Amino acid sequence: MRGAGRSRKRRADQPWWFALPAIAVFGVFFLLPNLLNFVYPFTNWSAFHTGISFAGFSNFQSILHDGSMLRDIRITLEYAVLVALFQNGFGLALALLLERDTRFNRFFRAAFFLPVLISALAVGYVFRALLAQDGALNSLLSALAGHHVNTPWLGSTTWTLVVTTLIHAWKWMGLAMLIYLAGLKSVPADVMEAARIDGAGAWRSFWSIRFPLLAPAATFNVTTALIGSMNTFDIVQATTGGGPGSETEVFNIYMFRIFGEGLYAQASAMSLVLFLIVVVLAVPVIIGLRRREQAL
Template identity: 65%
Template sequence: MTTQSLFTQTRAQGRGTEDPSRRARADHPLWFLLPALAVLAVFFFTPTIYNFVYAFTDWSSFKSAINPVGFSNFVDLLSNGSLLADLRITVTYAVLVAIFQNLFGLALALILERDTHLNRFARVAFFVPVVMSALAVGYIFQAMLKPEGALNAILSGLTGQQVSIAWLGSTTWTILVVALIHSWKWMGLSMLIYLAGLKTINEDLIEAARLDGASWWNTFRNIRFPLLAPAITFNVATALLGSMNGFDIVQATTGGGPGGSTELLNIFIFRTFGQGLFAQATTMSLVLFLMVTLLAFPVIRILRKREEVL
């Protein structure tokens, strides 16, 4: 037997006696997660940790050194009336978006439930804003809602009179307008979730209710709506979390105005960062994180309990 053949036979025997558990560990799927976990650690976990650290310092563009200051940033912010006002505006905006987005999405799902060619086209049309840039949507509506914009021009043509309403100029109602714009952009996603929930309902239940003489409204209220509980939980959760972290649509449409009536906390943070007050802005972002944790997650927990009851 030659030396080459002996070497080949020895390698083959070595592979045959390899520990199976060791081979399984080498081929474990978790190894494929390492690149994604590395990206997550660098671009998410590390900035989050530094966010907690810098909130307790005096970091700013006006100082060359960063020194710890304890809870003084939190004390200063809590005594700042602007922060409390922006927190109230953010919560109001989030509640309005959650209501409108789910109402629009559920209504569209019920209207477009039947699987026809026209309904399929309409579903795609209503989903298009979801994949559009939020800034683009904001700037489009900002141009349309000007006193000399397209909406007033349409109303002028329909009424035969000159209409010049400042749709984004009211300190009372502008928050409602921007919440409607936000809801319009994302209602297509809520629509798809509700459509998926409606498709999972057993048609035998609906048919039995109809045979018993139940109207469409009674069937929806007593059977279909309770069975949509998982879809409601998902849509309310995404609407609340997304709107509490809202920035782009409001920044593009009003920039926080008029008179700060639509200044969300993220806009306040953005402006504070632009002023070079990095520690204060970091503290505000931490306050926003705590607000989302204390307000949004209890609502989600209540909705999950409702699912368990049903």
């Protein structure tokens, strides 16, 4: 009873209005802009109008009749799928390689996690310099090959999208590695011991026991990779700017271009379309992965 009385007194000494500054910041910089994003797409807000008035679905009709939108949605989906594959593949491989708790492995865990802490724009500009035709990678390949190598790594309409997804996956694979490491550490030791006694080899133990038990970690990593890459902007903007020939123009680059032209309401409509696409695609993926967890 004394403890309950002290708890009530402590709560009385901490009035709720202490939270007002945090609530104000949240409301002004997060809640209000998100609410307005459901309003501005239905207006004529632009740099060419002095006022803002209701415009119905005209902005959505304009972007639907623009052939760039469907192309950029396709590119964004391809980008998201490739990032999810590369990021999870690299992360899982690193987790398996660095699973043992040694000083050597702890050092490389930190080294591979370091890109997660670096600005995505900085990562993009560094790789843009490295992969330029006169950059460090071509210089190194020229030295190794004995002749001049002039490969346009970021200037090809064939593989540039794959290169940018590899850069994105490189930046975030350290986070996937940590999640998979946590999943591997949670596998019961007695289950693995029973598998060894039954004669299961390393591959059989991984595929039949450890991999199914990594389902929660895979759900988190795949979901975050898909949602994060569908909302990507900074890495693509820093490396290719959407080129060459709009082959890497993901949806946010397209939206940024339209906003830069002064068509603010159309850009807001594109933002709303992207939000709906992410919801429509992410929800079934999450539900499917959760059902897989329960089945395993």
